Ligand SMILES: [Zn+2]
């Protein structure tokens with residue numbers, strides 16, 4: 001009954017985010033306090049003059065919180081938005097998965113056009 005730790009929903013935990021993608025993440029300077037922007041990793045508020053990283057999904061994290069995370073896996077801890085990785089196998093698998101989904105949608109469209 002014990003599942004492997006690195007298996008999530010039957011899928012392998014994605015590989016680390018690519019270095020260049022992590023380095024490209026912008027730092028956002030907190031200029032106003034009081035909006036209670038919380039870092040989802042450590043649950044501390046971002047305070048004025050801090051420069052947390054902004055993920056493409058718009059979530060803000062302390063550098064020291066998100067960097068070790070992205071060194072392990074490529075997705076946002078909050079919403080699982082995925083950054084690119086350096087792992088060719090994984091990227092190929094991801095593309096294949098996307099294609100499979102598109103094929104499914106095509107078949108469904110075809111089905112709908114035939115039976116509607
Ligand atoms: Zn934090």
Ligand SMILES: [Zn+2]
Nearest residue numbers: 057059076079
């Ligand atoms: Zn996110």
